[in-house]
Amino acid sequence: MVIDTQAAGRLLMGPGPSNAYPESLAAAGRPLIGHLDPVFLAILDDTSAGLRAVMGTDNELTFPISGTGSAGMEAAFVNWVAPGDVVVIGVNGVFGQRMCDVADRLGAEVVKVEHEWGEALSVERMLSAHPAPAIIAAVHAETSTGVLSDVASIGANKGDALFLVDCVTSVGGVPVELDAWGVDIAYSGTQKCLGVAPGLAPFTANERARERMLDRPVSWYLDLNMIEKYVTGEGARAYHHTAPINAIRGLHAGLATILAEGLDAVFERHRSCGGALFDGLMSLGFEPFAQEGNRIPHLTTAYLPEGVDDAKARRTLLEDFGIEVGGGLGPVAGKIWRVSAMGETARAAHVNTGLAAITAVVS
Numbered sequence: 332m333v334i335d336t337q338a339a340g341r342l343l344m345g346p347g348p349s350n351a352y353p354e355s356l357a358a359a360g361r362p363l364i365g366h367l368d369p370v371f372l373a374i375l376d377d378t379s380a381g382l383r384a385v386m387g388t389d390n391e392l393t394f395p396i397s398g399t400g401s402a403g404m405e406a407a408f409v410n411w412v413a414p415g416d417v418v419v420i421g422v423n424g425v426f427g428q429r430m431c432d433v434a435d436r437l438g439a440e441v442v443k444v445e446h447e448w449g450e451a452l453s454v455e456r457m458l459s460a461h462p463a464p465a466i467i468a469a470v471h472a473e474t475s476t477g478v479l480s481d482v483a484s485i486g487a488n489k490g491d492a493l494f495l496v497d498c499v500t501s502v503g504g505v506p507v508e509l510d511a512w513g514v515d516i517a518y519s520g521t522q523k524c525l526g527v528a529p530g531l532a533p534f535t536a537n538e539r540a541r542e543r544m545l546d547r548p549v550s551w552y553l554d555l556n557m558i559e560k561y562v563t564g565e566g567a568r569a570y571h572h573t574a575p576i577n578a579i580r581g582l583h584a585g586l587a588t589i590l591a592e593g594l595d596a597v598f599e600r601h602r603s604c605g606g607a608l609f610d611g612l613m614s615l616g617f618e619p620f621a622q623e624g625n626r627i628p629h630l631t632t633a634y635l636p637e638g639v640d641d642a643k644a645r646r647t648l649l650e651d652f653g654i655e656v657g658g659g660l661g662p663v664a665g666k667i668w669r670v671s672a673m674g675e676t677a678r679a680a681h682v683n684t685g686l687a688a689i690t691a692v693v694s
């Protein structure tokens with residue numbers, strides 16, 4: 332048995348899980364009820380309503396997929412991509428690359444629109460990549476690079492294509508207006524700005540997308556034709572798979588916390604805490620990695636100051652200060668840090684604690 336009391340008070344400033352809202356953790360620890368219990372179904376419906384608010388959509392089919400953000404990505408592709416379909420995918424980091432892998436496994440003709448890491452997606456290149464794609468896919472906030480892309484301008488000019496967006500690191504941290512932006516299919520994750528434990532993928536699809544859903548996707552577990560009957564209540568609330576009841580209760584309470592604070596206040600908290608982190612890191616000699624004007628406000632990506640040993644410094648932060656920050660991935664592994672203030676981590680006291688520790692470790 333691993334004893335984890337020592338790790339109980341970690342401050343999570345990496346873009347993996349952030350600290351969760353206490354109300355969410357408490358709700359996830361409630362006694363179990365059944366997945367067809369009317370009380371639980373009411374909680375599920377209320378969770379979907381909360382997700383519509385944070386995702387900026389009226390879509391009926393809005394619910395938490397059982398599985399992490401990656402399950403949301405898989406569901407977004409597997410229910411719509413048939414072999415030979417042309418799928419245009421913007422790649423400016425790890426998660427766009429993953430979309431290509433998922434689409435490729437489904438037999439799609441993937442049209443990859445590659446960008447330098449640290450750059451935002453080029454709207455023009457995304458729209459001119461193919462004359463008639465079935466799907467155009469983009470990552471709103473690329474967690475591997477710290478870049479926020481302009482998905483609204485892609486959505487406004489998508490033509491007949493379905494527009495699919497990963498908003499794992501944006502929902503709950505910055506305004507997301509899926510309906511206004513012309514997004515047809517989108518997914519998120521619970522453990523980033525929503526301040527909820529990992530395990531669910533908020534998901535939504537509009538009527539335009541639902542009309543084009545495959546009748547028999549290759550995944551049985553993620554087949555929305557079956558799952559939608561349970562989540563929308565159309566027809567019987569029949570058993571498909573057991574909903575992760577307590578994970579959903581945790582999300583329900585997290586969303587309630589966010590909506591009670593007010594979305595504008597929550598975004599402002601992410602913006603101001605993220606801004607303080609950025610300024611603090613720059614004053615310590617870090618250099619920005621993500622392109623100016625396209626930075627995720629709550630996630631700073633920055634080159635380490637000269638002479639700082641990446642692995643050693645992050646180990647000291649974790650072991651001696653109980654603080655986790657993220658390292659670089661792919662081409663920037665060992666060179667950059669990813670430091671975030673998301674969910675419950677986005678509090679001034681946490682940011683100050685984090686910066687004080689980073690100062691001690693890098694100077």
Ligand SMILES: *Cc1c(COP(=O)(O)O)cnc(C)c1O
Binds near residue numbers: 529
């Ligand atoms: C974290 C993340 C994912 C994957 O989510 P998991 O919960 O790790 O499966 C997908 N896309 C983006 C942009 C992410 O940041």
